Structure formats: C-alpha cells, structure tokens
Amino acid sequence: MSAPVTTTVDVNGHACRVWTKGQGPKLGFLAGLGGLPRWLPFLDRLAETHQVIVPSLPGYPGATGHTELDSHLDWVLAVRQLIDKAGLAGADLVGASVGGAFAAEMAAIFPGHVRRLALIGPFGLFDGAEPAADPWAQRKEAVPGLMCADGEKWTELMAPPEGVNSLEWPIEMTRAAEAAARAFWPLGNTGLEKRLGLIAAPTLILWGERDAVLPPSYARKFAAGISGGINGKSRVEIVAGAGHLAYLDRPDAVAGAVLGHFG
Amino acid sequence: MKLMWFHLMPYTELPADFNQKHPSVWVDIHSSLFDPRRAHHMYNDFMDELEYAAELGYDAVCVNEHHSNGYGLMPSPNLIAASLARRTTDTALCVMGNSLALYNPPTRVAEEFAMIDCISGGRLIAGFPVGSPMDTCYAYGQNPSLLRERYLEAHDLVKKAWTEKDTFAFNGRFNQQRYVNIWPRPIQNEPHPPIWIPGGGSVETWRWCAEMDYVYCYLSYYGYKAGLATMQGFWNEMEKLGKDRNPYRAGFLQFVGVAESRQQALDLYTEPAEYFYGRCLHIDPRFATPPGYVTEATQRSGIQGMMQKAANVASPATKAALKATNMKDIVDGGYVLIGSPDDVVEQIRHVGTSLNVGHLMLLLQYGNMSKDTTKYNTRLFAEKVMPKVKDLFGDWEDKWWPKPMARSQRAAVPAFRPQTVAAE
Numbered sequence: 001m002s003a004p005v006t007t008t009v010d011v012n013g014h015a016c017r018v019w020t021k022g023q024g025p026k027l028g029f030l031a032g033l034g035g036l037p038r039w040l041p042f043l044d045r046l047a048e049t050h051q052v053i054v055p056s057l058p059g060y061p062g063a064t065g066h067t068e069l070d071s072h073l074d075w076v077l078a079v080r081q082l083i084d085k086a087g088l089a090g091a092d093l094v095g096a097s098v099g100g101a102f103a104a105e106m107a108a109i110f111p112g113h114v115r116r117l118a119l120i121g122p123f124g125l126f127d128g129a130e131p132a133a134d135p136w137a138q139r140k141e142a143v144p145g146l147m148c149a150d151g152e153k154w155t156e157l158m159a160p161p162e163g164v165n166s167l168e169w170p171i172e173m174t175r176a177a178e179a180a181a182r183a184f185w186p187l188g189n190t191g192l193e194k195r196l197g198l199i200a201a202p203t204l205i206l207w208g209e210r211d212a213v214l215p216p217s218y219a220r221k222f223a224a225g226i227s228g229g230i231n232g233k234s235r236v237e238i239v240a241g242a243g244h245l246a247y248l249d250r251p252d253a254v255a256g257a258v259l260g261h262f263g
Numbered sequence: 264m265k266l267m268w269f270h271l272m273p274y275t276e277l278p279a280d281f282n283q284k285h286p287s288v289w290v291d292i293h294s295s296l297f298d299p300r301r302a303h304h305m306y307n308d309f310m311d312e313l314e315y316a317a318e319l320g321y322d323a324v325c326v327n328e329h330h331s332n333g334y335g336l337m338p339s340p341n342l343i344a345a346s347l348a349r350r351t352t353d354t355a356l357c358v359m360g361n362s363l364a365l366y367n368p369p370t371r372v373a374e375e376f377a378m379i380d381c382i383s384g385g386r387l388i389a390g391f392p393v394g395s396p397m398d399t400c401y402a403y404g405q406n407p408s409l410l411r412e413r414y415l416e417a418h419d420l421v422k423k424a425w426t427e428k429d430t431f432a433f434n435g436r437f438n439q440q441r442y443v444n445i446w447p448r449p450i451q452n453e454p455h456p457p458i459w460i461p462g463g464g465s466v467e468t469w470r471w472c473a474e475m476d477y478v479y480c481y482l483s484y485y486g487y488k489a490g491l492a493t494m495q496g497f498w499n500e501m502e503k504l505g506k507d508r509n510p511y512r513a514g515f516l517q518f519v520g521v522a523e524s525r526q527q528a529l530d531l532y533t534e535p536a537e538y539f540y541g542r543c544l545h546i547d548p549r550f551a552t553p554p555g556y557v558t559e560a561t562q563r564s565g566i567q568g569m570m571q572k573a574a575n576v577a578s579p580a581t582k583a584a585l586k587a588t589n590m591k592d593i594v595d596g597g598y599v600l601i602g603s604p605d606d607v608v609e610q611i612r613h614v615g616t617s618l619n620v621g622h623l624m625l626l627l628q629y630g631n632m633s634k635d636t637t638k639y640n641t642r643l644f645a646e647k648v649m650p651k652v653k654d655l656f657g658d659w660e661d662k663w664w665p666k667p668m669a670r671s672q673r674a675a676v677p678a679f680r681p682q683t684v685a686a687e
Contacts, residue, residue, distance in 0.1 A: 070409065070436060137401060137549045171562050178555035182408035185400075 001044055008062075009055070009085035011078050012069075017062025018086045019054040022047030027262065028055070028088040030079070032097025032121070032245050033135060033147060033213075034157060035060030035176045042247040045255035046094075050262075055086040057099065059179025061172055066179040072190050075183050076105050080113070089113050092262045096120035096247055097213075098180045101192055104222075108198035117201040118258045119222065121211050121244050123184055124192030130215045132188055136181050149210040149243035157248060188214070196222065197229025204235055204261035206254060208242035235261075264615050264655035265664070267357060268316035268641065269325035269516065269624040272309045272343075273334040275631040276301055277542045287547035288333040289397040302336065308634040309336075310343065314350050315638055316627075319645035323355035323388065325624055327461075327482075328362055329395075330402035334543035341375045348383035349676055355665045356383055359461055359480070359624075360390020364410050365403050368438055369417035370445055373424040376456065377449045384674070385450035385667035390480070391418060392461045397546065400553040408555030413437050425455040450668060457663045459514060459622075464493040465561045469500040472512075478622065478663045480514030484544065487517060487614040488597035494618040510621030511661040517614060518599040518626045521607045521643045528601040531636055533590040536599050538630030541588040599629075604647035611652045621656045622663075 004021035019039065027050040029043065035056060046052045058078055059066025069075050079102045083089055093114045095103025100122025107114035126132055133146060144151030160169040184190065203226050207219040219236045226232035237257050242249040277288070277296060285293060313324045326343045329335030337343060344358050356379060361372045380387040393414050399405045405413070416435045420443070423431070430444035449456050459478040462468035472479040479497060483490050494515065498508060506512070518539075520532030593599050600610045615623060627644060628637040667673070 066408070136407075136553050139547075139549045142549075167563065171559055174554055174562065175559070178408045181554045182406060185406040185408070186404045 004039055011081045012065050014065025017056045022050055022052050024050045026051050026091035028053050028091050028093045030095040030099025030103050032099055033180055037061045042251035042255055053086050053088055055082045060176045066182050092116045094118040094258055098123050107201045108195040111200045114201045116262055117203040118261055120206045120246050121208055121214055123188045124190050125221055126187040126189035132214045135213055146212045147245050149249045153248040196225025199226045200231040202233045206237050206239055206257055208246035209238050209240050211244045213244040265322040265622045266649055267323040267325050267624045268321040269626050270309055270313055272336040273543055281542045282545045288543055288545045290331050290401045290550045292333045312628055312637050316641050317351035317354040323357045325357040325359050327359045330398045344379045348379055355388055356386050357388040358390055360392050362392050362394030363417035364413040369420050370424050373421040374445050377447045380449040380456055381447050386665050387456045388459055389456045390459045396553050396556045397550045401550050407553035451666055469497050473504045473506050478514055482516040486597035509659050510619045510656045511663055513620045514622035515618055515620040516624045518629055520599055520601040521604055525602045535630035535632035536593050540593055607648050608651045615655045
C-alpha cells in the first residue's frame with residue numbers, strides 16, 4: 001500500500017486535508033464516523049482504476065473548522081466548498097455513514113456536482129419504529145463492535161501510528177467524534193428525507209448486513225425517497241458480513257460494488 | 264464563613280438491588296421506580312428540611328437543577344425557590360442554578376430569577392452552571408459541541424436583560440430576539456443579583472470567573488481531600504491574574520454527619536452515605552463524555568470532570584479498585600465529614616482554611632436519610648458547630664452576597680394556617 005499525495009484546501013479559513021491517489025476518472029470519497037486517521041485498503045482498490053480524491057470534512061482527521069459550523073446549512077456549504085476546491089465538482093461521489101449524508105445532500109441540492117452517487121450506510125434519517133443506535137452514548141468497550149462487524153477493524157483504524165504525538169492523537173480522534181456529533185446530534189436526522197427526491201444521479205445504496213448503528217432496513221427508505229423523486233434511479237445492495245463501516249469490514253466487496261456502479 | 268444548607272432532593276427509595284438490576288441512576292432510570300405518591304412525601308419532607316435549616320440560621324438554603332435523575336428531583340429549582348421565598352425571611356436563596364443553554368429563550372431565566380428576587384425581597388444568588396452531560400446532552404438533547412457557546416451567549420443575554428434599561432434587540436449566534444425587555448426586574452440591580460458559577464476544574468472557567476468577578480464553586484461529591492488540588496489550582500490562577508485571596512471568591516460542597524460521638528455518627532450516617540455513593544452515583548459511563556463536552560484545552564490539561572469520575576467509579580473495571588462506596592472509604596476519603604461536634608468543628612475549620620473557601624455548602628441530607636435524622640444533623644450542626652466556625656474569614660468582605668431590601672420594608676408574609684387536614 002503506497003501513500004497518497006497529501007494537499008490541503010481552505011474552508012472558512014481552516015485547512016482541510018485532501019488525499020489523492022491513482023489514475024483515471026475522478027472519484028470522490030467522504031468517509032464515515034471516525035474519518036480517516038489513515039489510508040485504507042478500500043481506497044487502494046478504487047485507486048486501481050480511478051483517481052481517488054479524499055477530502056477530510058471539517059473536524060475530521062487532517063482538518064479543522066467544525067467549530068465554525070452552527071447549522072446544517074453551514075455544513076452543507078462547507079462540504080460544497082470542499083468538493084469544489086478538491087476538484088470533485090461533476091465527478092462520481094461515494095459517501096459513507098456521516099459522509100454519506102453529505103454526499104446525498106450534494107447530489108440533491110447541487111445536482112450538477114455529482115455525476116453518479118454511491119452511499120454506504122448513510123446517516124440523515126431516523127425512524128422511531130426502528131431507532132438507530134446512539135453512537136455517542138456508548139461504553140468504550142462497546143464502540144468497536146458497533147462500528148464494524150469485526151471490531152478489530154475499528155480498533156486498527158483508531159490505533160496511533162508509530163511516532164505520532166500520543167497526547168494529541170486521542171484528542172484528534174475525539175474531535176472527529178465531536179464533528180460528527182456537531183452535525184448529527186442527537187438522532188442523526190438532518191431532514192434529508194425531504195430532499196432525497198431531488199437526487200437525479202443514479203444511486204447505489206450499499207448497506208452492511210450487520211450494521212449495528214443504522215438498521216439495514218433504512219436502505220429501503222433511502223431507495224424509496226430517491227426513486228419517488230424527479231429523476232431518481234436507485235438500487236440497494238446489502239453487503240454480507242459487514243457492519244456500519246462496511247468499507248473497513250469488507251473492502252474488496254464494497255469497492256467492487258462501487259466500481260460496478262460507476263462502470 | 265458562610266454556612267449554606269444544600270439539598271439535592273434524592274429519591275429515597277431506590278431498591279437495594281438497584282445497581283444490579285439497573286444500568287444508571289440518570290438519563291434512562293426506569294419510570295417504574297418512581298412512585299409519585301411517595302414523591303409527594305419526599306418533596307414535602309425536603310421542603311420542610313430546607314425551611315427548618317432557614318429557621319436555624321443557616322446563611323442560605325441551596326437548590327439545584329437535574330433532569331431524569333434519581334438523586335436529584337428538581338428539574339426546576341426555581342419552583343422550590345419560589346416556595347422558599349414565601350416560607351423563609353432572611354435566608355439567602357441560592358439557586359445553583361439554571362443551566363442556561365437549556366432555556367429557550369434564555370430570557371426565561373432572567374425573568375424567573377427576577378421573580379424570585381422580587382418575591383424574596385432581594386435574597387437571590389443566581390447560579391449559572393453549564394450543566395452535566397447527563398442533564399444537558401442526553402436528557403435535554405443539547406448538542407455537546409455547541410453547548411458551551413450557547414451557554415456563554417445565553418449568559419450575555421440574561422445579564423443584558425437584567426441591566427439594560429431600554430428594550431433592545433439581541434442579535435446572537437444562536438438567539439435572536441427583536442424585543443428584549445423583561446418584566447419583572449430584579450431588586451438587586453446594582454448591577455444585578457450575585458452570579459455564582461458551579462464548574463469543574465477547567466482553567467478557562469477560573470479565568471472567566473475572575474474576569475467577570477463571579478464566585479467560582481466546586482461542587483464535588485468527593486469532599487475536601489479530592490477537592491484540594493482543584494482549589495489550589497483555582498487560587499494559583501487568581502494569583503496569576505492579580506486577584507486577591509478573598510475566600511468569598513469561592514464556594515465548595517461538603518457532606519457532613521454530626522452526632523454526639525464519632526460512633527453515633529457512624530451508626531446514623533453509614534446507611535444514607537452508602538446509599539448515596541452506591542446507588543445515587545450509579546451512573547452508566549456511556550453518559551459521561553459526549554464528544555465536545557470537554558474542551559480540547561481541558562483534555563490537554565488532563566483534568567477529569569467530576570461526573571466522568573463518578574461514571575468511572577460506576578464502571579465495573581474501576582469500581583473494584585476504588586471501592587469508595589463503603590463507609591470506611593467514604594470517611595477516609597473525606598467525602599463525608601463525620602464525628603462529634605468538636606471533631607466536625609476541627610474538620611470544617613481545616614476545610615475552610617486549607618481550601619480557602621468562604622462559602623461552604625453543606626449537604627446534611629444525603630441518600631435516603633430520613634427527615635428526623637436530617638433535622639437532627641441540621642440542628643446539631645447549627646447549635647454546636649456553626650458558632651465555632653462562623654468567625655473564619657472575618658477580616659474579608661463578602662462582596663458576592665445578596666443585598667436584600669431592609670427588613671422593615673419587606674412584605675409581611677402571614678404564617679401558614681392549614682384549613683383542612685392534609686391528605687394522607
């Protein structure tokens with residue numbers, strides 16, 4: 001696994017890291033809970049055939065500026081700036097978990113910005129009859145199993161790399177959790193349901209079969225919202241053996257499905 | 264030294280197997296444990312106790328705000344304070360306090376506190392806590408990442424609402440109001456009722472209190488030994504900022520159990536203390552640290568919040584190591600001061616001087632302590648301890664104490680005469 005190229009772009013006066021790797025058509029990725037403290041095998045698979053561009057959302061590893069964002073509109077506009085400045089306007093876009101909610105917003109509100117869309121267990125909806133788990137009210141030992149079917153995958157993602165500042169690393173990880181909470185507290189419901197029908201891009205909805213945060217049945221709600229809209233075409237695929245962050249549990253299967261959708 | 268009588272209003276009938284059968288005393292404590300008919304008696308007992316403390320000459324009676332909490336039955340301390348305003352005469356009313364970010368709009372706090380100040384003839388101490396994670400982020404759904412910013416803005420709004428003479432527009436980041444003009448206005452208007460800030464051990468809070476000239480209160484359940492480092496940190500910071508060591512800049516909470524002898528104190532107070540430190544602080548750790556609640560500066564300083572500490576105590580991993588839920592450890596740790604009146608006098612003087620705290624908030628009721636025992640503890644302390652510690656800090660002026668109307672100018676409140684026998 002070779003390292004990606006690292007650059008930064010400015011969003012509201014704060015630097016946000018952008019990772020780039022591979023050759024081919026552009027493909028953007030907005031990561032899920034925890035963000036990307038490190039490069040992933042999943043991204044390498046995508047980079048075999050695409051130029052993969054991975055901007056960090058404000059507050060997630062490699063980026064600050066979440067404390068400037070008070071409302072959902074602030075967040076959506078920050079993501080739009082990030083997409084523009086990372087050169088992703090008009091490209092194919094993948095979003096997972098919290099990043100999935102923002103990817104869906106981009107496709108709904110700025111249809112020219114997203115060519116084709118892939119969502120992996122996206123946030124944005126809440127159903128009282130099938131409540132999502134609360135990712136911010138968990139005992140420490142319960143978190144890995146909530147995030148991934150194989151909790152070890154989450155533990156590896158969060159583990160401090162060698163030589164890193166051992167005081168700052170946990171603060172950065174907490175900051176990523178705070179950034180997610182800032183945008184999605186308390187239920188993860190951003191009112192996205194009202195906007196799903198505006199999504200015109202062909203959409204693949206992937207969901208981990210064993211997602212312990214958002215019930216896989218939410219996939220149908222997304223599909224219904226998109227398909228009932230102006231021009232929406234969507235398709236649901238359940239990823240066997242995968243949890244909420246399916247791209248950590250089953251990188252090859254998730255990358256394969258995404259690449260299949262993007263052709 | 265000011266001696267203030269504090270009530271948490273704990274539900275006194277949590278079952279003996281509460282910790283085994285229930286994950287938390289707070290946030291998701293089960294409704295089946297709450298018997299409103301029993302709570303009728305608890306509330307009335309607690310209010311009797313507060314009124315009794317006022318009669319016995321404590322400088323203040325104190326109430327506070329909690330939500331979805333089995334050891335704190337006051338979602339609205341203002342309701343209790345309003346009643347106390349009518350049933351007490353000279354005692355300060357310390358509402359410790361209203362969690363500003365939970366009120367929408369926050370001018371509600373300015374109004375209700377002004378009402379209490381007017382009804383009581385200017386006896387209000389206005390406490391403004393940020394509020395615990397359990398109360399604010401979980402029970403009340405507030406965003407932990409926005410909580411402090413909202414709190415600070417609400418503070419600015421409330422203070423301006425109290426002091427600005429003309430109707431004004433407030434154009435805040437979170438609150439916009441075209442016409443702010445509260446009626447009633449507080450009696451204490453030079454410039455406003457004393458503001459006290461209960462807080463954890465963050466340097467930012469200390470600096471803010473110094474800048475604003477507010478009283479900083481460390482309301483820990485873990486007593487003076489555990490509180491020493493925090494209060495030393497506070498005083499070091501005051502020195503750095505060029506502030507004097509006036510002990511009335513600070514408040515501190517301390518549990519006390521006084522009896523004729525140390526053994527009698529152990530006999531009387533072991534059960535309620537173990538009930539409190541066992542059942543009442545049985546808090547699920549999952550509600551301790553919502554991301555963003557603790558600032559990054561505080562994370563860097565390595566200071567652990569009191570609730571975080573409580574939750575860690577409640578977690579099976581650390582509980583075995585700390586074991587501070589049995590009376591010996593509770594007393595050895597200084598969580599509860601116990602002994603004969605003379606023992607307690609000595610300990611209170613030590614707490615006051617070592618922490619340099621002029622406002623001592625006493626918990627003389629805790630856990631499932633009965634009304635009789637509470638009144639005994641309260642009376643013995645008032646008669647035999649208070650006179651021997653009141654002189655502490657006599658050289659300092661308490662600039663942060665309420666300034667009520669002269670007694671002769673205040674309304675005469677007729678004695679309460681029940682018309683019928685209370686329903687039993």
